[in-house]
Amino acid sequence: MSDTHSSNNNSQNKKNHNNFSDGKIFTVFAVCTYGLEEKLSEELKTIGFNNIVIEKSGCTFKSNLLGIQYANLHSRIASRILMQIEKNIIDNEKDILDISAQVRWDEWFDIRKTIKIKTIGYNTKFQSIQYCTLLVKDGICDYFRKIYNSRPNIDKQDPDIQIYSFIKQNTFTLYIDSSGESLFKRGWRMNKGTAPIKENLAAGLLALSGWTPEYSLLDPFCGSGTIIIEAAHIACSIPPGISRKFAFEKLNFHNNSNWNAVLEEASTNINRTIEAELIGCDIDKTVLEYAKINLSNSGINNNNIKFVHDDACNIKVANHNKGFIVTNPPYGERTCNEDIWYSWSHNLKENFFNWDLNIISNDMSLPGKMRLKPKRKIPIFNGKLECRLFKFEIVKNSYRTQK
Structure with a gap:
């Protein structure tokens, strides 16, 4: 793709x-x-x-x-x-x-x-x-x-x-x-989990990945659900600032009537139809409950959005020939067993070939651990951590030779 x-x-x-x-x-x-x-x-x-x-x-x-x-x-x-x-x-x-x-x-x-x-x-x-x-x-x-x-x-x-x-x-x-609180604060997140990705970074990763709402999306390390919920807002055409206040409302020349008209126009363009499945999975049941609460707080209720308790190394998605994986796996403040990478890569090769894989990580050796060759490595920061967005095209059973 x-x-x-x-x-x-x-x-x-x-x-x-x-x-x-x-x-x-x-x-x-x-x-x-x-x-x-x-x-x-x-x-x-x-x-x-x-x-x-x-x-x-x-x-x-x-x-x-x-x-x-x-x-x-x-x-x-x-x-x-x-x-x-x-x-x-x-x-x-x-x-x-x-x-x-x-x-x-x-x-x-x-x-x-x-x-x-x-x-x-x-x-x-x-x-x-x-x-x-x-x-x-x-x-x-x-x-x-x-x-x-x-x-x-x-x-x-x-x-x-x-x-x-x-x-x-x-x-x-x-x-x-003119914003006040940082714009990543959309107004729906109540439960964060450990070292959550910010909403505007999640939106940026989705943009860099090339995902659009007609394609299925999977986040196999979804945590409190930020990437999936951000994608749901994009799919439903919900403006990110629709539920929050802004500093410009406190300026002398702010016209509240004009602003209310802008909000009304934005609300009429919302479409809560979601074409493809948006799936978040995590091995931690507690953060999955956070994800479900955050989704509910965001005002979206759609059967095509799923948060499932599963291991990234085992998860399968039925009846989807093509899709996108966009994920923020454990690194930095979040820890992870190093053995997971080869097992996860094996599952991707078996069950997600033809999908686009997008991983943000500060571990520059991650592609080698997964025995995958990225087609692009995009420099990006997650907070103060210098990271890369590694972009892969998953091809069935085509591992790099392990050295």
Whole structure:
């Protein structure tokens, strides 16, 4: 099977016809996991954006407020949607304070809102990123004190507004986070299991795999069910942000009536028909119960979604000549008996030939342990772990010779 299947986001296989270029236009940076930039760019084009620039760990594009709402609501791969509010060349730390104090912050949020500032530095001459963060905070507070003789409170745990400052060499950029909580938090996961994969990474893996909803999908190490449930949402055209709140709802210029109209439109496009089986299996009965609870919390009830107690080395899927396996087997925080890999590979060769196999792992020797040769090895991060997405085409009884 080819990697060049249509977009994994079934809810958006027709380009959005809303106009994202009317009114005030913002430079927007959509943040994503390293390794998913191209798939994020494809997804943003499908949502309706143009002139997307792929950068490290994200994509830049132009949009009005409506488009920013759509990006938050519909992007399965992004982790945050940041709105650029200032960009300048700086020579010293005082420039950070001065620029931060000149932004008209009260156009964005009022003094009653709590704030949090985070600074990220790349190849910068400034030794203390923490000090740079304090300078941004002081600049914001100076602005409000000058006008209102008061300042917003800081809340590092649950702020109303998050402000990001990026310092790359001598370029200083300020963003307001339009998302709030990271976009991987869809609002349905209540039970996690051990070291679960994040929802936006699961969506990215599905996109990289080439899976589309007309094909069967198996996750033989499903844990709490993230990959299967994410696939179910794609198959049902359920927007990933339909059940959560966003930070842009707390900005001064947010129009709740317009936002409710966007949500209503998105809800009418949901189709709960699932064409092919989506199967998760795990040897741990406890995490399987978590998966079933998470599926129920996600609002999907379909007989084609199954969570079964089985061993990856033994599982079989009846009456499916072709399909996809996308899985996050034990590594890092999760442990695994090394003997499993050959046994699992044997089962794949016997019962899943002609399927596409996609494994994310930080074990670079995994293909050798399985005696399989990957057709691609895609660098990607799972949290802080540098991994590879190993892509294989399963051919019956064609093992590599063991050395």
